[in-house]
Amino acid sequence: MTIKDTIYATSQAVSDFTFDAKVVEVFPDMIQRSVPGYATIVSTMGKLAGQFAQNNSNLYDLGCSLGAVTLSMRRTIEKENCTIIAVDNSTAMVERCRLHLDGFRSQVPVEVRLADITEYSIENASVVALNFTLQFIPLEQRHALLSKIYQGLKPGGVLLLSEKFRGENEQTDSLLIDLHHDFKRANGYSELEISQKRTAIENVMRPEPLSMHLHRLSDIGFSQTNVWYQCFNFCSMIAIK
Numbered sequence: 001m002t003i004k005d006t007i008y009a010t011s012q013a014v015s016d017f018t019f020d021a022k023v024v025e026v027f028p029d030m031i032q033r034s035v036p037g038y039a040t041i042v043s044t045m046g047k048l049a050g051q052f053a054q055n056n057s058n059l060y061d062l063g064c065s066l067g068a069v070t071l072s073m074r075r076t077i078e079k080e081n082c083t084i085i086a087v088d089n090s091t092a093m094v095e096r097c098r099l100h101l102d103g104f105r106s107q108v109p110v111e112v113r114l115a116d117i118t119e120y121s122i123e124n125a126s127v128v129a130l131n132f133t134l135q136f137i138p139l140e141q142r143h144a145l146l147s148k149i150y151q152g153l154k155p156g157g158v159l160l161l162s163e164k165f166r167g168e169n170e171q172t173d174s175l176l177i178d179l180h181h182d183f184k185r186a187n188g189y190s191e192l193e194i195s196q197k198r199t200a201i202e203n204v205m206r207p208e209p210l211s212m213h214l215h216r217l218s219d220i221g222f223s224q225t226n227v228w229y230q231c232f233n234f235c236s237m238i239a240i241k
């Protein structure tokens, strides 16, 4: 059973969005109704992880929230001696994530860590997933985080990166934002909820243009990068070392 997200349903003095216990409670409903293609993205990331997992390697789910990508990856891994390491810096998320994962049986070991991903070491990785997490990392720390991930990947390893992005110019950006707001409206969010949520995430979630993501990944050294999913201002990329 999922609990309906009504966090911004009443008029309020909006403060900066945080991943606290209140958000955890409604998170599956919130993300499903706010991110176009979320279910497709999560299941496809699992499928790609199954394809790129290597024997004796680690798979990382960075900014794991309730562990949706971890669960999806865990279902598809057939290689030997793989460990999934799920990391998030929200105590409330990590606690609930552990409960979620304990509810399903699997042969693949999972370690859930409460940590800041900008300080967490990435080693011997075949797959690194950042599913709508990089957008919350301060702009000036993104290059260093992605370089660290690149260094921690084995040859042939992949980064699976999903982001909300900014349109390339003012007019197309506002067009994509309008389409996304239509999507939220169609999913039952009111004008008040849409506008208060927009204010709440303004200072904490900074989308960059898609071109900036792709250039940075190739600058860092990824040999092949492609968008495999896009709907409005949401996309998912794969970058191969």
Ligand SMILES: Nc1ncnc2c1ncn2[C@@H]1O[C@H](C[S@+](CC[C@H]([NH3+])C(=O)[O-])CC(=O)[O-])[C@@H](O)[C@H]1O
Residues within 6 Å of the ligand: 019, 031, 042, 062, 063, 064, 065, 066, 067, 068, 069, 087, 088, 089, 090, 093, 115, 116, 117, 118, 130, 131, 132, 133, 136, 137
């Ligand atoms: N520095 C940080 N270190 C660790 N975690 C962080 C940091 N900054 C933010 N987070 C965490 O990144 C997650 C972002 S949500 C990811 C969805 C998930 N991947 C999913 O597939 O359901 C995306 C969204 O809500 O739009 C939250 O759980 C934060 O606590």
Ligand SMILES: O=C(O)C(=O)Cc1ccccc1
Residues within 6 Å of the ligand: 030, 031, 034, 035, 164, 197, 198, 201, 205
């Ligand atoms: O809700 C929105 O408007 C978004 O852009 C996506 C989102 C989803 C969950 C938490 C923060 C942002």
